[in-house]
Amino acid sequence: MASGAVYIVIIFLVQIFIGTLGNLSLLGKYLFLFLTGYKTRSIDLIVMHLTVANFLVILSRGIPETMAAYGLKGFLSDFGCKFVFYVSRVSRGVVFGTTCLLGVFQAVIISPSNSRWAELKMKFPQYISTFTVLCWVLHLVLNISFSVSLTSSSKKKNLTNKIDFAYCSNPHTMKGIYAGYAVYTTIIDVLCMGLMLSACGSMLFILCMHKRRVQHMRRTSNSFRSSPETRAIHSILLLVSIFEFFYFLSCIIQIYVTFFSHSRILLFTLGAFINACFSTVYPFVFLIHGHYVSGICCI
Template sequence: MGSESVYIVIIFSFQTLIGTLGNLFLLGKYIFLYLSGHKTKPIDLIIMHLIVANLLVILFRGVPEILAAYGLEDFLSDFGCKFVYYISRVGRGVAFGSTCFLSVFQAITISPNNCRWTELKLKFPKYINTLTTLLWVLHLLLNICFSVSLTMKLRNKNVTSKIDFAYCSDPNTKRGIYTGHAVLTAIFDVSCMGLMLLACGSMIFILFMHKRRIQHIHRSNHYFRSSAETRATHSILILVSIFMFFYFMSCIMQIYVTFFHHSRILLFTLDAFISACFSTVCPFVFMNCGHCVSGICCFYGQRNRVT
């Protein structure tokens, strides 16, 4: 095993271990609360779907890369190649969509009662299960065409049109399939990104305006609310900034490997690492300040029911 492979094993092992433990810990927390009889809030359901999608991305992108870097040959069959890459793509799409739902739900929750979203505030939580189910179905269908031509690693060097991943190959590369899939994925991604940015922008504006209204009041409970709003705003900015950074980095890599046939295996490995970065960092953002977001949503929900 060369020095390059050693670095790949170390990096992916660390990423897979940290990301898996972080997401499992957060998922275990929600499962424990559910089994303890606590009522599950709609925001908790979205976060649990996001956690499951994160685990799929981390495990189905990281573990095969580790095994391939170790030098194991043909550890995946044709079906295994299709299944592993398919599940990782589904997980990536659901993680993206869940992050969008989370941002939109928070924006609706903290919006004041005189907002035009008042009716939507009452109806949206009822459709969370339906929307998340449709999200899974959409990506289960969308990513089928992308994985059907994948096979186990080919040793035939005469197949000039193939694409080599670290552990699989695509001997019948058709630019139309990759281009069509890239266009459909881009449409979904751009739509979600636009909704997410609008939702986060509205949340920041609402919290900022509320902070200005109460800054002249000196009671301690208002100081606590102001502090909670500040932490919630920071957590939103951190989560969205991290997501956008890794998303655009992944987009650059995917565009390159989609439209250039002679891409090196290392580029696919780098794309796998970048794709799993957000899923690895995400649970720790929630652990550090995600409760602030949930708390501020609860505070606004209680305030709006009273007023």
């Protein structure tokens, strides 16, 4: 095995270990709270769905890439290729959708009672379960077409239009069809990203206004301490910044691979690593700062 492949194996193994540890720790935290009689809130349900999707992203991307970098050939059957890519695409979409839902939910909940969101504020928590299930169903349906034609890379087919994914290939997909699918998913992602950024901007505005209103009520002796609103703002900015950073890197690689690159395998490997980065980092950020983000719903 070449030295470059060794580094790839090590990087993916470290990512799998750290990501699995973080997401299982976050799930374990909520399981412990549930067993001790803690009443689950709507935001906790969103976080649990997001954590499960993150866990699936890490496993579906990291394990096959590690095995391919290790030098194993044809370790996935046709069904295995379809299943792995299907789980990867679905879980990635659910991560995006639930992150957007988390931002919108928080923006609605902390909106003033006299705002135009007042009626929605009372009803929104009741439909969180429905929204999370719909998010899974939507991506389960949308990603069928991409995975159905995938085959094992062990099948040698001399097709000029074949798209090689290192351990799987798509011999029936023309470049134009693949580009159309990439554009289609990108449009959905951009719409969700715009909604999420609008929700985060609304949250930051509301929290800043709240901090300004209550600032005169704080005692002078505590003025040097950061307020709960400030900590919540910093936590929201941190989560959104991490998500946007890895998402835009992933988009750049996907666009380059789709329209410009002829040698794709290394870039697909890099894209797989970047796609799983947010899922790896997120649980630790939420374990450290999540109580601030959750706490803004009580402000």
